[in-house]
Amino acid sequence: MSQPSSTAVEPQLSYDPALPISAHVDQIAGLIRDHQVVIVAGETGSGKTTQLPKICLGIGRRHIGHTQPRRIAARTVAERLAEEMHVPLGDTVGYQVRFTKQVGRNTAVKVMTDGVLLAEINHDRTLRRYDTLIIDEAHERSLNIDFLLGYLKQLLPRRRDLKVIITSATIDTQRFAEHFSDAHGRPAPIVEVSGRSYPVEMRYRPLGPEGTDEGDEDISGGIVQAVRELGPTGDVLVFLSGEREIKDADKALRDARLANTEVMPLFARLSAAEQHRVFQAHTGRRVILATNIAETSLTVPGIMFVVDTGLARISRYSARTKVQRLPIEEISRASADQRAGRCGRIAPGICIRLYSEEDYLARPEFTEPEILRTNLASVILKMAQADLGNIETFPFLEAPDRAQIRDGLRLLEELGALAAPGAGGEATGDAGRRRRPARGPGDTSSCD
Missing domain, CATH: 3.40.50.300 (P-loop containing nucleotide triphosphate hydrolases)
Incomplete structure (x- = not known):
């Protein structure tokens, strides 16, 4: 208000x-x-x-x-x-x-x-x-x-x-x-x-073989072992892929009965009051279990150590199923470096990665921009809702493929989601014309 x-x-x-x-x-x-x-x-x-x-x-x-x-x-x-x-x-x-x-x-x-x-x-x-x-x-x-x-x-x-x-x-x-x-x-x-005031020691603690039924338990167990390895004092920031994984790790840490340790979650769906608790002064050691919202947008105070699972939920469009999905994927090297940079600000820090150094070096350097992993029909509709103009001439940092733009326009017109440009006989097949969304419920995700 x-x-x-x-x-x-x-x-x-x-x-x-x-x-x-x-x-x-x-x-x-x-x-x-x-x-x-x-x-x-x-x-x-x-x-x-x-x-x-x-x-x-x-x-x-x-x-x-x-x-x-x-x-x-x-x-x-x-x-x-x-x-x-x-x-x-x-x-x-x-x-x-x-x-x-x-x-x-x-x-x-x-x-x-x-x-x-x-x-x-x-x-x-x-x-x-x-x-x-x-x-x-x-x-x-x-x-x-x-x-x-x-x-x-x-x-x-x-x-x-x-x-x-x-x-x-x-x-x-x-x-x-x-x-x-x-x-x-x-x-x-x-x-x-420059950002980091103190050196950060990198430790690689890869989990057991992948593809086993105990994958989630391996991650939670690996987090407990990493927190134990870091000693009894100093706040720890743990990066996980999502809310369910945070709850699993929370249970594992509580079951471990670590002395003088408070475990706290941090993810987007928490209430403002619950999120604010992370920033309040406290005694003892605090272990914060966070999604990638703590990667760059927020600076959690007092972090001495980071534990990185190397995973995140990344929105991606499946051309085969025609569905925008949110799969758990390995993060890029740039994201991993961002996570490690969350410690080493108040004193020398330690980052434990629950994957191998070879795995880290084999990962892509950057995370692919969202526009290159999103259904272009959705992009076109959002641009029309925001009245941003012609997608083919819009000055993107990285322009989408023109053939995919035309496919997206065709799909939206077939669905009746996008009104044809102009009412006076302008050709609807021209991707360069400005279009407006047809009347109906709109996606409000761009107005967060």
Whole structure:
């Protein structure tokens, strides 16, 4: 619910010297002043997410939109920003996610999911309410992020006053820089900020042979063994593929009766109150069982150790069954490195991988962007709902195959899900025409 504020509280802008980005504040501020687009790249924990809005406020930007890929991240980032700036949440700093909005008339930094910003394009085509946009965690390359990056590329020549800051882990940053090249073909500047303050020791503890009926038990048992190996003190962050796997590991750890140890889950379907418990002060050791929402979007405080199962649920379209599935798959090397980077921030850390080093080295370098593993009919329908224009000429970072686009259009027209372009006899077979979704229930997943 929106909570307008009648009097503004003056925000306090200071930068934690312990955060690596703090050494680059003047450099980043200068680049934002001199360029329309700036890429800020850094490892997990570098301070990009919380310090960039303050840098923008410090150089006079007053209407900042700050996107996050997940609702839990949007809420916690807004709360953290408000705390650091000593202002009430909903005053200078507010947030909006699906079904919840806490902003006021004095809000200068609005943290939101990327789906919320995408939905705003429907009624604010030039995004006039913002003078600055921070697109956080762009390396995740979700559909929403790719839609926003393409739309902003089209918008920037018409909004010369708009500043855009793209943040990414140190993953393929040159692609973002080249995507936002200026009129002279010069790529956007990249600022790299280091993230990990202390070394992280990698340990490989592969589980038993794959393909056995005891696969889930092997993972839970491997987690218990890893937690025991890490000793009796120091918080542990365990990455698992999903909610069911978290519950299995939770039971195994409780049955192990580890002394002075609290086990806590962290996944998207938990209530806000349950999610907030992870960030509260505590005594004793805490073992947090998390999905990949803790990989980049959230920084769980006090983590000394990481246990990585090397698995995640990754949305993927099956051309054979014509169904969008959510199978458990091995993560990429980049994702594994992100997970390992969650420790080594407050002291030397240890990451135990429940797979072999050979397995790690054989994995793909990056996770495939969502648009390349999604049914294009779904992509086309979402673009039509957001009124993003012609899919064939839309400036994606990586454009889908044209033949697959035509197949997607044909399927939607056969299903009656997409109205033919124009009512005056325009050819429906031309994929270059703008189409609108037919009347009927829409997929709201892009407005998270």
